[in-house]
Amino acid sequence: MATDLQVAVLGAGSWGTALAAASARNHPTMLWARRPEQARRIAQARENASYLPGVALPEALLVTSGLDDLFEHLRGAGRSLMILGVPVAGMEQACREVAEGVQRHGLDDLAVVWTCKGLDAATGRLPHAIAQEAFAGTGIMAGVLSGPSFAREVAQGLPVALTVASASAELRGRVTEALHGAAIRVYGSEDVIGVEVGGALKNVMAIACGIGDGLGMGANARAALVTRGLAEMTRLGVALGAQADTFSGLTGLGDLILTATGDLSRNRHVGLEIGRGKSLDDILGDMTQVAEGVRCAPAVRDLARRHGIEMPITEAVCAVLFEGVSPAEAVSRLMARNPKEETAPSRPGA
Ligand SMILES: NC(=O)C1=CN([C@@H]2O[C@H](COP(=O)(O)OP(=O)(O)OC[C@H]3O[C@@H](n4cnc5c(N)ncnc54)[C@H](OP(=O)(O)O)[C@@H]3O)[C@@H](O)[C@H]2O)C=CC1
Numbered sequence: 435m436a437t438d439l440q441v442a443v444l445g446a447g448s449w450g451t452a453l454a455a456a457s458a459r460n461h462p463t464m465l466w467a468r469r470p471e472q473a474r475r476i477a478q479a480r481e482n483a484s485y486l487p488g489v490a491l492p493e494a495l496l497v498t499s500g501l502d503d504l505f506e507h508l509r510g511a512g513r514s515l516m517i518l519g520v521p522v523a524g525m526e527q528a529c530r531e532v533a534e535g536v537q538r539h540g541l542d543d544l545a546v547v548w549t550c551k552g553l554d555a556a557t558g559r560l561p562h563a564i565a566q567e568a569f570a571g572t573g574i575m576a577g578v579l580s581g582p583s584f585a586r587e588v589a590q591g592l593p594v595a596l597t598v599a600s601a602s603a604e605l606r607g608r609v610t611e612a613l614h615g616a617a618i619r620v621y622g623s624e625d626v627i628g629v630e631v632g633g634a635l636k637n638v639m640a641i642a643c644g645i646g647d648g649l650g651m652g653a654n655a656r657a658a659l660v661t662r663g664l665a666e667m668t669r670l671g672v673a674l675g676a677q678a679d680t681f682s683g684l685t686g687l688g689d690l691i692l693t694a695t696g697d698l699s700r701n702r703h704v705g706l707e708i709g710r711g712k713s714l715d716d717i718l719g720d721m722t723q724v725a726e727g728v729r730c731a732p733a734v735r736d737l738a739r740r741h742g743i744e745m746p747i748t749e750a751v752c753a754v755l756f757e758g759v760s761p762a763e764a765v766s767r768l769m770a771r772n773p774k775e776e777t778a779p780s781r782p783g784a
């Protein structure tokens with residue numbers, strides 16, 4: 435392999451595994467699973483049977499459950515890249531472990547991208563704020579990788595377009611080099627906030643669209659939810675410092691369309707089942723993978739209220755998930771809102 439870029443992926447869920455497999459085709463790549471028995475099973479079977487059953491992983495992909503192995507893999511590389519494949523709930527711990535590992539192993543040129551889509555449930559912080567705090571004083575280059583990308587399709591080698599956002603051109607270049615190829619296009623952006631807000635909020639909107647489809651509300655209602663959902667995403671994003679244009683790109687409209695309409699989406703699945711009358715506890719009890727929109731919805735609602743941003747669809751999702759409001763009642767409340775102008779979505783109050 436003629437490359438001086440070495441890649442480590444922390445987190446062996448569906449997305450971490452799919453990205454590690456893609457990277458391993460061109461660069462020395464090591465995947466870290468937090469459970470030793472899972473790492474052993476993946477390494478032996480060349481398959482992640484828990485998260486991506488039936489997908490063959492490249493022979494070249496290294497697998498470990500030892501965090502120190504991951505840093506040793508990167509030490510001595512010409513250039514190194516760490517991809518965090520954990521959900522938002524694991525972001526703070528992952529960043530802390532990376533910061534400590536960098537010091538312990540004397541890595542001085544590491545680029546780190548996270549892939550989680552959500553807000554910190556307790557504080558409403560976006561992932562970059564979590565990373566910023568953990569990485570302070572370490573010299574780590576940081577950024578976010580997002581876009582419309584079901585892990586299973588990526589792992590099967592089907593075409594996909596992603597966006598990497600970072601202030602660091604060097605980091606954007608490394609991520610592009612690691613993943614860009616025959617089936618993956620990687621676009622660059624400097625709008626970290628816009629990319630993160632799009633990724634977090636499209637999950638909430640996917641739950642809303644799933645609820646509508648579960649209720650049998652029809653294609654017109656779905657189109658209305660997607661469009662007005664995008665208006666909510668843009669409004670909050672702009673209030674937080676994002677660029678409005680980002681929301682018509684891959685990580686905004688692109689990911690919203692995918693997740694709100696694609697049946698591989700876990701968030702859409704949650705909404706569909708709620709709309710069909712199942713309880714949230716039963717739905718989550720039957721799932722083995724994360725649906726970030728569930729924990730994210732109240733954090734988004736609280737953040738929006740703090741910024742004085744109206745987010746009726748998000749409020750409705752929270753009311754159905756956590757306040758005992760029936761899906762039908764939530765729809766009635768949305769429809770009963772006062773008529774208004776359809777102004778540009780980025781304008782406050784639109
Ligand atoms: N799957 C997809 O298509 C895509 C997912 N994403 C985003 O990527 C992130 C990861 O999702 P995905 O891979 O799908 O999730 P999965 O549910 O498939 O896997 C989650 C992975 O994270 C580990 N994990 C779970 N909770 C924690 C925690 N608190 N701390 C540390 N590790 C934890 C799990 O380990 P264990 O098995 O030991 O429990 C597992 O390896 C999410 O934010 C998701 O929105 C982004 C793009 C596409």
Ligand SMILES: O=C(CO)COP(=O)(O)O
Nearest residue numbers: 581582583584699700701
């Ligand atoms: O983020 C995703 C696709 O871009 C995956 O969506 P779900 O988490 O809803 O499955």
